[in-house]
Amino acid sequence: MNRYWNDFPILNQEVNGHPLVYLDSSATSQKPFQVIETVEAYYKGYNSNVHRGVHTLGTKATDAYEGAREKVRRFINARSIKEIVFTRGTTTAINLVAASYALPRLQQGDEILLTPAEHHSNLIPWQQAAKRTGAALKYLPLEEDGTLDLEKVKETVTPKTKIIAIQHVSNVLGTVHPIKEIAELVHKHGGVIVVDGAQSVPHMKVDVRDLDVDFLAFSGHKMCGPTGIGVLYGREELLEAMEPIEFGGEMIDHVDLFESTWKELPWKFEGGTPIIAGAIGLGAAIDYLESIGMDQIEEHDRKLARYAVEQLSKMDGITIYGPKENRTGLVTFNLDGVHPHDVATVLDAEGIAVRAGHHCCQPLMRWLNVTATARASFYLYNDETDIDRLIKGLQKTKEYFGHVFR
Template sequence: MSHYAKDFPILNQEVNGNPLVYLDSAATSQKPFQVIEAVESYYKEINSNVHRGVHTLGTKATDGYEGAREKVRRFINAASVKEIVYTRGTTTALNIIASSYARPRLKEGDEIVISPSEHHSNLIPWQQVARATGAQLKYFPLEPDGTLDLKKAEETITERTKLVAIAHVSNVLGTIFPIKELARLVHRHQGVLVVDGAQSVPHMKVDVRDLDCDFLAFSGHKMMGPTGIGVLYGKESLLEEMEPFEFGGEMIDHVDLYESTWKELPWKFEGGTPNIAGAIGLGAAVDYLESVGMDEVDAHDRRLAAYAVEKMKEVEGLTVYGPTTDRTGLVTFNIEGVHPHDVATVLDAEGIAVRAGHHCCQPLMRWLGVSATARASFHLYNSEADIDRLMKGLQKTKEYFGNVLG
């Protein structure tokens, strides 16, 4: 067990009579004491709405809410807190970009380019934009190992390409896509680059100014924060041009009977009472990750992924998908003749939690030629010992279904 595991109270339990091994962090990460206590403290000590009140609790709540925004700004190196918009998560952030940026600007003849490995939340919004505007949806070709050839990417992007949307890290393949280089290609044609950072921001140092992406979306719950809170980063000049996504309280400046004006950034995108506890919890998660250091997090997760891939190579009939090197902390696989749901069920009986299914990536499953896969994904609280437990569980799965099928 990783020495960080002591910070995560949920891990101190047994599942089906076995010590829990949690290998599903790509779906949602576990939360350290520091995050749980920050959320509890908000509700116990300062629960109040933000921005409007002048009383003491309202001021403390506002300070916590906006203080967390500054922590997030620093964490991804945005130029200003105006560029940090709180959302419900990655999905909402991507939908805001699609609805408030892309739909009003794209037209027939324009192109949107994405990859076939995208999570549905970074695929369906662009299908809808293409349908509504007449723009053409195009796909980058992937290499057999799920990586992107920049030369082929350059050939795919044309002067008609107005928007490119791609995950920084694939939630199935573990592929780390070359965002900085893609940004250069996209900007050469005056397009904008949208990055799904759901699987990268929790696991590696992400510097939006260095990457030069135009938008970045990510979720708190995958980076040890609470559910229901996420972030839309956008370059200030682009966010200024965009209309709000939702209308109502909190996001208005002046309201007349027939006309209204909006608050300045970032609040014009934050209509209604926000997820204050979630934002404060997200700030605590940033504090926790920074106390470890994102370089350490990155190295730890890559080391575990490499260890898992090497161990899985030794198992006959087991296929690992994605690149064999330069991948972040997840491994997706199948055992010949055994459905991934059966794999996950046997592992669960051993106290090992993995994900099985299409992982919200049905087009990628078809590209891989499978209906579903199993996925083990790691974070700071995991160790090589957890992977050793996984391998024993996979051997037991093979033995069980070998006997059943034999």
């Protein structure tokens, strides 16, 4: 048991008669006491809408909500809180960029570059943008292990490239893409880069100014925060030139019978009552992660991934997907002759939670020539003993299905 395990109350339970081993943090992370208690304190002590009221509860809620925005700004090293838009999550943030930035600017002959490994949330919005504008989708070629060759990226990026939309870290392969170098390439041609940071921001230090990205999207629930809250970072000058896509309360400045004007950044993109408890909880999650240190978290997660790959590689009949090196805290695999859903079901009977399926990456599954995979993903509350339990569970799975098939 590692030193942070006790901070997460959900982990102290048995599942199917076994101590829980949670290996599904890429789907959603667990929440520490510090976050749970912060959200509870809001609802118990100062539940109120923000920005509108001058009463004590409203002022306290507004201060906490906007204080969380400042924590996000500092966490990713944005220049201003104007560059931090609260959303429902990564999906909403990317859709906002596709609808508000891309649709008015793309035209016939322009190109949007993606990779075949993108999560559906960073694929379908761009498919729709291409259909509506006449722009073309192009795909950066992946190497055999799912990494990118920068020389091939250079050959693919052209003056027609208006947008590169790319994951920072693959939620299937654990690949870490060279975002800084790709940003430099697209900027040379006058394009912008949109980064899906859902799997990177929780696990490593992400500095938007150092990476020189134009947009970055990520979700709170994957980084110890509540569900339903996410962030869109955008360069101030780009956000300033974009129109909101949701209209109503909170985002308006002046409303007349026939015309309205919008609030300044970032509030013009936050129509309606915002996700107050979620934002405050995300702020608490950032406090928690920073108390540990993102460099320490990244080192821990990479160490566990290396250990998992080493142990799985010793087993017969296991196929591991993704790079052997430079992998973040997950490992995706298949057990020969056993469907991943069956693998996950047997592991669940042993109290081990893993993910099975296409992981919202159907094109990548086809690229891998499989229909589905199993995935074990790790976070700061896991340690080597959890992976040892996984290996024992997989041995039991092999024995069970070996007996069934005989």
